[in-house]
Amino acid sequence: MTETYKVVDIQEDMDNPEDLGTKEKFWYRYNNQKWLFKKSRPLTGEHWSEKVAEQLCQQLGIPHAKYELARYQGDIGITSLSIIEDRGKWRMTLGNQLLMMEDSSYPGEKKGRFVRVKEHTVYKVLGILDSAKTHNQPPVWPGLPDSLDAAGVFVGYLLLDAHISNQDRHHENWAILLNGETGEQFLCPSYDHASSLGCTEPDKKRLARLTTKDKGYNVEAYVSKATCALYKSKSDAKPLKTIEAFRLASRQRPKAARYWLEQLKILDKDRIRNILAKVPDEVTTLAAMQFAEKMILENRRGLLCALN
Known part of the structure; x- marks a missing residue:
């Protein structure tokens, strides 16, 4: 068991x-x-x-x-x-604050405005992490290669978002940590992924999408519509799809993207099923887990196409 x-x-x-x-x-x-x-x-x-x-x-x-x-x-x-163990030593600076420091016109203080911020672009985020000369994470996350800088690790965050259809990578859902004693800056670990895996869908719709023969309504169609809170350009009318954000970042950081795709390749169907099987029945439903599995596997397939 x-x-x-x-x-x-x-x-x-x-x-x-x-x-x-x-x-x-x-x-x-x-x-x-x-x-x-x-x-x-x-x-x-x-x-x-x-x-x-x-x-x-x-x-x-x-x-x-x-x-x-x-x-x-x-x-x-x-x-x-808490990500910050010693609040006397460490301080978290959220993405919107970093972007406002870089550009005084950035609309980062409007209360409740997280998702539809067209100035929140993939290029700006990667640029901020580069200009800050940010390290990985304190302490150095075990297993990360030295070749990955903060922007390269953030590419992994975008792969994760595409893998689970996380639509909530807004400008307060990424950050850096500042060491007040040394002045060093570190990319904050990824956090707040609850808006993913179709977790707000009712079981009736999950089952319908799992069993339908309509290619415009099935799970593949569902995940293909997942958008993130990042844009390609502030002139764009709509945010990027989660997989588009990863692909755009991949063109900026191809070596980092390749590393994360190889990591995804190792994460096979059996490991994914084992993760889902450990969710207690008392906090979920069978339909929710079947739907989540189908989403994860379909997103994985779409992402790994880049390796071929």
């Missing part, structure tokens, strides 16, 4: 509500460490999608925040250890 992911029962009191994002969340302390609990919206799988994304990151070698399924006062969600 497959061992499932644990579901943490949070007994601690909240420190303070988190003011970023839209879902209910709060910080609390456990074992003298700072943790964040995020409640899933009703009738969604934002908890299991975050956990599955974390496990895929682990298999791919992508630096990532660590998550556990959790409950607080009966509400299901996810909990994660």
